[in-house]
Amino acid sequence: MNFEFRQRKIKPSIIALSICIGLVLGTVFVLLGGYNVLEVYSYLIRGSLGSVSALSSTIRWTTAFLLCGIASGIAFKGGMFNMGTEGQLYMGAISATLVGIYCKGLPAIAHIPLCMLAGMVAGAIWASIPALLRVYWNTSEIVVTLMMNYIAINFTSFLVKEYFLTTGVFGDSLTTDELAATARFPVFGGSPISFGFILGTLLIIAYILFFTKSKRGFEIKVSGVNPDFAKFSGISVNKVRISVMLMSGMVAGLAGAAEIMGVQGRFLSGFSPDFGTSGMLVALLGNSSGIGIYISAIFMGILKAGSLTLERSAGVSRALAVVIQALIICFVSVKTLKVFDFKKKEGSGKE
Amino acid sequence: MTKLAVDMQQITVRFGKVIANNEVDFQAEWGEVHGLVGENGAGKTTLMRVLYGMYTHHEGTMLINGEKVAFSSPKDAISKGIGMVHQHFSLVPSMTVAENVVIGRPPYKKGLIDLKKSEQIVAQLSAEYGLEIDPKMRVSDLTVGLQQRVEILKALYLGAEILIMDEPTAVLTPQEIKQLMETLRSLKEKGKCIILITHKLAEVRMVTDRITVMRAGVVTARVNTADTDEKKIAMMMVGREVILEVDKQPFHPGETVLSLKNISCFDRMGLPAVRDVSFDVHRGEVVGIAGVQGNGQSELADAVAGLLPLSHGEVFLNGKLMSGGNVPLLCRENGMGHIHDDRIHVGSAADLSIRDNFLAAMYRSDAVKKGPFLDYSKANEIVEENVKKYKVKIGKITDEISSLSGGNMQKLIIAREMYMQPRLLIASQPTRGVDIGATEFIYQQIIHHRDQGNAVLLISNELSEILALSDRILVIYKGSIIGELDRAQATEDKIGLLMAGIRPET
Numbered sequence: 001m002n003f004e005f006r007q008r009k010i011k012p013s014i015i016a017l018s019i020c021i022g023l024v025l026g027t028v029f030v031l032l033g034g035y036n037v038l039e040v041y042s043y044l045i046r047g048s049l050g051s052v053s054a055l056s057s058t059i060r061w062t063t064a065f066l067l068c069g070i071a072s073g074i075a076f077k078g079g080m081f082n083m084g085t086e087g088q089l090y091m092g093a094i095s096a097t098l099v100g101i102y103c104k105g106l107p108a109i110a111h112i113p114l115c116m117l118a119g120m121v122a123g124a125i126w127a128s129i130p131a132l133l134r135v136y137w138n139t140s141e142i143v144v145t146l147m148m149n150y151i152a153i154n155f156t157s158f159l160v161k162e163y164f165l166t167t168g169v170f171g172d173s174l175t176t177d178e179l180a181a182t183a184r185f186p187v188f189g190g191s192p193i194s195f196g197f198i199l200g201t202l203l204i205i206a207y208i209l210f211f212t213k214s215k216r217g218f219e220i221k222v223s224g225v226n227p228d229f230a231k232f233s234g235i236s237v238n239k240v241r242i243s244v245m246l247m248s249g250m251v252a253g254l255a256g257a258a259e260i261m262g263v264q265g266r267f268l269s270g271f272s273p274d275f276g277t278s279g280m281l282v283a284l285l286g287n288s289s290g291i292g293i294y295i296s297a298i299f300m301g302i303l304k305a306g307s308l309t310l311e312r313s314a315g316v317s318r319a320l321a322v323v324i325q326a327l328i329i330c331f332v333s334v335k336t337l338k339v340f341d342f343k344k345k346e347g348s349g350k351e
Numbered sequence: 352m353t354k355l356a357v358d359m360q361q362i363t364v365r366f367g368k369v370i371a372n373n374e375v376d377f378q379a380e381w382g383e384v385h386g387l388v389g390e391n392g393a394g395k396t397t398l399m400r401v402l403y404g405m406y407t408h409h410e411g412t413m414l415i416n417g418e419k420v421a422f423s424s425p426k427d428a429i430s431k432g433i434g435m436v437h438q439h440f441s442l443v444p445s446m447t448v449a450e451n452v453v454i455g456r457p458p459y460k461k462g463l464i465d466l467k468k469s470e471q472i473v474a475q476l477s478a479e480y481g482l483e484i485d486p487k488m489r490v491s492d493l494t495v496g497l498q499q500r501v502e503i504l505k506a507l508y509l510g511a512e513i514l515i516m517d518e519p520t521a522v523l524t525p526q527e528i529k530q531l532m533e534t535l536r537s538l539k540e541k542g543k544c545i546i547l548i549t550h551k552l553a554e555v556r557m558v559t560d561r562i563t564v565m566r567a568g569v570v571t572a573r574v575n576t577a578d579t580d581e582k583k584i585a586m587m588m589v590g591r592e593v594i595l596e597v598d599k600q601p602f603h604p605g606e607t608v609l610s611l612k613n614i615s616c617f618d619r620m621g622l623p624a625v626r627d628v629s630f631d632v633h634r635g636e637v638v639g640i641a642g643v644q645g646n647g648q649s650e651l652a653d654a655v656a657g658l659l660p661l662s663h664g665e666v667f668l669n670g671k672l673m674s675g676g677n678v679p680l681l682c683r684e685n686g687m688g689h690i691h692d693d694r695i696h697v698g699s700a701a702d703l704s705i706r707d708n709f710l711a712a713m714y715r716s717d718a719v720k721k722g723p724f725l726d727y728s729k730a731n732e733i734v735e736e737n738v739k740k741y742k743v744k745i746g747k748i749t750d751e752i753s754s755l756s757g758g759n760m761q762k763l764i765i766a767r768e769m770y771m772q773p774r775l776l777i778a779s780q781p782t783r784g785v786d787i788g789a790t791e792f793i794y795q796q797i798i799h800h801r802d803q804g805n806a807v808l809l810i811s812n813e814l815s816e817i818l819a820l821s822d823r824i825l826v827i828y829k830g831s832i833i834g835e836l837d838r839a840q841a842t843e844d845k846i847g848l849l850m851a852g853i854r855p856e857t
Contacts, residue, residue: 009702213724215714222711226700231658232691233711234680 010287010332019299022328029323035316043316047309048302056192057308060263062301066200067255068279069297070207071248073288077211078244079224084130084145085252086276087152091126092119092253093260094156097176097267098164100183100260111182116257123253124246126152131245135238141245149276157269166266174269185262196262200297203251208290220244252276281329300325354417356381356513356544357402362411364397371397372409373568379513379561384535384545386559386576388552390588390786391757393565395548399515402546403435404428415513429455434511436502438518444491449473451490452504476504481537494851495643496527503534513544520554522644525814525847532558550588550787552581553815564588589787597794600802602822602838605634607670608686608775608806609655614664615830616654624650626830627664632775637797637807639821643850644812647830649692652779652810656689657682658697669774683712688773690764692780692810698764701753705745708752709734709767716771733770741766742792758789765796776800779810794820814843814850828852 030040048058068085075082096119103114130144157174166177185195211217223230223240230237255275264271282300286292307321357379364372372394379385387395400406402413404422413420415431422428425435442451449469450457458468473486482500490498499519506514516535520528535545535558547559555562556576564572564587572587609632618624624647632638642648653659655666657678666673668685675681682689691698699708710730713719719730734748743762745755752760761781768776778797782790797820801807811817817824824841826834826849834849848855 213727215723215725218707218710218714218725222700222703222707225702226696228697229700229711231679232656232689232697234677234683234715235711236677236680 010284015285015332018328018331021331022324025327026320026324029320030316033316035314040310040314040316040320043310043313044303044306046306047313048306052190052192054305054309056194057305058298058301059192059194059197060301061304062298063194063196063200063262064255064259064275065278065282065300065304066197066204066294066297067251067258068275069282069286069293070200070203070279071251071255072280072283073207073286073290073293074220074251075244075248076283076288077224078220078240079227080131080134080241080244080248081142082127082130082145082245082248083142083280084127084148084152084276085248085255085279086272086274087145087149088123088126088249088252089256089259089272089275090149090152090156091256092123093256093271094159094267095119095122095253096183096257097179097260100179101164101177103183104180106182108182108186111180112185112261115179115183115261116254119253119257119260120250121253123249123251123256125249127245127249127252128242131242134245135241153270156267160267160269164267176267178266179261183261184265185258194262196258199254199258201294204290204294207293211290216243252279255279278325281325284329285332353381355379355414356416357546358414358417359398359402360412360414362398362401362409362413364394364401364406364409370568372401374411375565375568375570377563377570379544379546381512381544382539382542383560384539384547384558386555386562387546387548387565388550388555388562388584388588389565390550391784392567392786393588394568395565396517398565399435399517399546399548402428403433403515429509429511432510432512433515434506434509434513435515436499436506436517436519438521440498440502442490442498442501444489446490447486448484448488448490448493448501448504449486451501452476452486452508455505455509472508473504476507480504480507480534480541482534494527495522496524496530499523499531500534511543513546514538515546515548517548518550519547520549520551521812524643524850525843526851528554552584555584556581566590585787597798597819599798602636604636604822605804607631607633608668609808610667610670611655612665612667614654614666615662616650616659617662618647618650618659624659624830625654628827628830628832629664630825630832630835632806632808634774634806635801635804636822637801637809637820639817639824640808640810640827641814641817641824641846641850642812642827646827648810648812648827649779650830651827652689652692652777652808655682655808656687656777683771686771686774687777688712688768688771688775689777690761690768690779690781692783694761694764699752699760701751703752704749705738705752705755705763706731706734706748709737709748709763709770712767713770737766737770738763741769741796756786758785761785762789762792765793769796769800773805775806775808777808777810780812781809782811782813782816814846817846818843826850 027037030037047054049055068089071085072082096115099115099118103111106114126148130141130148133139133144134141160174160176164176166175169175211221219235220240222233223235223237227237260267278300282293282296285296303321303324307318310316311318355378357377359375359377362372362375375398377398389395397406401409404425404427407423420431449466452473453469457464459465470486477484482504484497484500490501519531523531538545549555559576562574562576562584563570564584566588611629613627613629614625615627616625628651640648640651650659654661657673668682668687671685673681695701714725718733719726731748738745738748741762743766744759755763781793797807809817809820818841822838824836824838824846825832826846828850833852833854836845
C-alpha cells in the first residue's frame with residue numbers, strides 16, 4: 001500500500017497562533033544569545049520593509065518562495081507529496097542558463113520566453129519520472145522525489161564542472177558564463193517590483209482561477225481529497241497524478257529559470273538556499289490556497305530579507321530566520337494546538 | 352420485591368455538544384430477554400457501553416442487582432457479572448474454540464495454559480447451556496453463527512449473568528438467527544438477564560419479553576412485547592407511522608441493460624472474491640442479490656462498476672463491452688448510477704462540500720458547462736433544486752458533507768446518482784445505517800426508478816429489503832451465484848438455505 005498524502009486543512013487561527021509562538025520562541029533564542037531583542041526586531045523590520053533596497057530584497061526572496069510555493073501547492077492539491085521541487089528547480093535553472101548563454105542573437109522578446117520554456121520543460125521532465133513510477137509501479141513519490149533532488153544538484157554541478165565552466169575563475173567556484181543580456185529579465189528602473197514577482201502574481205491569479213473555476217481544477221481537488229471517491233466518480237486519478245506532477249515540475253523549473261534570469265545571471269553550482277523546502281513550507285502554511293500561498297510567501301520573504309540585514313548589521317546569524325520558520329512549521333503541524341481551537345467538534349455520538 | 356438485574360437512572364452521555372443519552376432510565380429484570388430498540392443513532396449502543404464500563408464520562412447512577420456501582424473500565428463490569436457480545440467479534444482465528452473461550456482468565460498448569468482443562472471447561476459450559484460446539488475446532492474453520500456462539504461462551508465463562516447482545520443478527524442467516532433465538536431463550540430460563548440491542552422488529556417480536564424503545568437519545572416507550580405489534584414498535588421508534596411495503600407496477604421486463612459474462616475478480620487483499628458470475632438485468636426489473644455479509648457482494652458491485660479489475664469475464668452495459676483505461680467513467684457515460692455500500696469512503700468525500708459532492712458525478716454534463724470552466728452558479732441552482740426534491744435536510748450547500756446524518760447523506764447520494772437518470776442503478780446496501788424514515792423514502796425512489804423502465808441491481812444483506820423490492824432474487828455464496836428465484840416462489844426459508852450454501856436437492 002502506498003502512502004496517500006492528503007493535506008489536512010489548517011485553520012487560519014492556528015497558523016496565526018503558530019507564527020506568534022514561533023516568533024516568541026525565536027525571541028528566547030535571541031535573548032539566550034545575549035542580544036538586544038528590540039534591536040534585533042527593528043533590524044528585521046528595517047531590513048525587509050524599511051527602504052527601497054530593503055523592499056527589493058524582500059521581493060527578491062518572495063518571488064522565489066512564491067514560485068516554489070505554487071509548485072508545491074499544485075502537487076499537494078492533487079494528493080501528490082512532491083518533495084522534489086528543489087531538484088526540478090535545479091534542472092530548470094541549468095536548462096534556462098544554457099539556452100540563455102548559447103542561443104545568441106535572439107531578441108529579448110523571444111529569448112526570455114524561450115529560456116523560461118526551457119526551464120519549464122526540464123522541470124516537468126524531471127518531475128515526470130517519480131510520477132510515472134508512482135502510477136505504474138506504485139513507488140512512493142515522496143522517496144523518489146527526495147532522492148532525485150540529490151541527483152539533480154550533483155548532476156548540474158557535474159555538467160558545469162565538465163562542460164560549461166566559465167573561463168577565468170579560480171578553481172573553487174563552479175559557475176557558467178553569464179547569460180546573454182537578451183535572456184535577462186527586464187528591470188523596472190528604481191522600483192523594487194521585479195519582473196519575476198509580476199510573473200508570480202499572475203501565476204497566483206491563474207492558480208486561483210484554475211482551482212475554483214475550471215473542470216480540471218475540480219478533478220484535481222476531488223482526487224486530492226479522496227482518490228477512491230474520484231475513481232468512483234469516473235475521474236482518472238492516475239492521469240490527475242501525472243498531470244499535477246508535470247505542472248508542479250513546470251512551475252518549479254520556472255522558479256529556477258526566474259532565479260537565474262532575474263537574480264543570479266549565471267548558473268552557480270549549488271546556488272539555491274533550499275528554495276524547494278521553503279516552497280513546501282509556503283504551501284503548507286497557505287493551505288495550498290492561492291491567497292494563502294501568496295501571503296505566506298510574502299511573510300517568508302520578509303523574514304528572509306530581514307534576517308540577512310540582521311546578520312550584516314547586528315551580527316546575529318541568519319540561521320535565526322530558519323529557526324523561526326522551523327518553529328512555526330512545528331507548531332502548525334502539532335495537533336495539540338487544536339486545544340486552543342474551541343470550535344472543533346469532538347467525536348460525535350455515533351453508535 | 353426481587354432486585355432488578357439492571358437499574359440505570361438518569362443516565363446522560365455527552366460527546367461534545369451532542370447529547371447521545373439524555374436522562375435515560377433503563378431497567379431490566381432477571382430471567383428476561385429485554386429488547387432495546389431504536390433507529391441508528393438513537394443512543395442504544397451508547398447506553399449499553401455505559402453499562403459495560405466502556406464510557407465513563409456519564410452522569411446518573413447505576414445499580415446492578417440492587418448494588419450501586421461505578422465502573423472505570425469493562426474489567427469492573429465483567430467482575431459484576433456483565434458480558435457483552437459486540438457486533439464485531441474479537442476472536443483469534445488461528446486458535447481453537449477452547450483457547451478463545453478461556454483467553455480472558457485461563458487455567459494454568461506449571462505456568463502454562465492447561466489446554467486439557469480448558470477443553471473440559473468449554474465442553475461443560477456448552478453442555479450446561481445447550482450451546483453445542485467442538486472445543487478443539489479452530490475458530491477460522493467455524494461459520495459466523497458458531498463464532499458468535501464462541502463469543503457467548505466467552506462471556507459466560509467470565510461469569511456473565513447479564514448478557515448484552517449488540518445487533519447480533521446482522522451477520523447471520525435466517526436459520527442461524529432462529530438458533531440464536533433458541534439460545535437466548537434457554538439462557539433466560541437459567542435466570543440470566545439478556546439485553547438485545549436491535550432495530551429488526553421481527554426479532555423483537557420473536558424473543559423479547561419487554562421492550563425499551565429509544566429515539567434521539569431518550570426513552571420513548573417501555574412496553575410488554577405481548578401488548579404490542581411490529582407496526583406500533585415502528586411508530587414508537589420513528590414517531591410516526593411507517594409504510595415499508597411498496598406498491599409496484601406489474602413486472603414487465605424489457606430489453607437487457609446489464610449483462611455479466613463469467614466475471615471473476617479478487618478482493619483488495621488478493622483473494623478470490625467473485626467467482627464466475629453471469630446474469631442479466633433487464634429494463635423495468637429489480638434484481639436482488641441476497642447473501643450473508645462478506646460473500647463477495649461489495650466486490651461484485653465494484654467489479655460491475657469498474658472499480659475492481661476483472662480477472663476474468665466481461666461486463667456489457669446496453670450491449671457495449673465495458674473495458675479500457677477508465678472503466679468507471681465509461682460505465683457512467685453509458686448510463687450507470689451507483690449507490691456505493693461504503694458511502695463514507697467511496698461514495699462521498701468527507702472534506703468536500705455538499706455541492707462539490709453532488710457535482711462530482713455530473714460536472715461533465717453540459718448543464719454546468721461554460722467553456723473550459725464550470726458554471727458554478729448553475730451548479731448551485733441544480734443542487735439546491737435536487738436537495739429540495741429529495742427532501743435532504745441540510746444547512747447550506749457549501750457545508751461539508753460530513754455535517755449530514757447518515758440518512759440525509761444517503762438521500763443526497765441518491766439524488767446525485769438519480770440526476771443523470773441512469774439506465775442501470777446499482778444500489779449496494781442502500782439503507783445500511785439509515786433510519787426507518789429514510790429507508791421508506793429510498794424504497795420508494797428505487798421502485799419509482801424501476802417503474803419508469805430502468806434496471807436496478809439491488810445488493811443487500813437485509814433479506815426483508817430484498818423481498819420487498821426485488822422482482823428476481825439471486826443468492827450469492829462465497830462469491831458464486833448458487834441459486835435464482837422468482838419473487839413469487841421466494842420464501843425466507845428457501846433463500847436462507849441458499850444463503851448458508853445449501854442447494855435444494857432436486
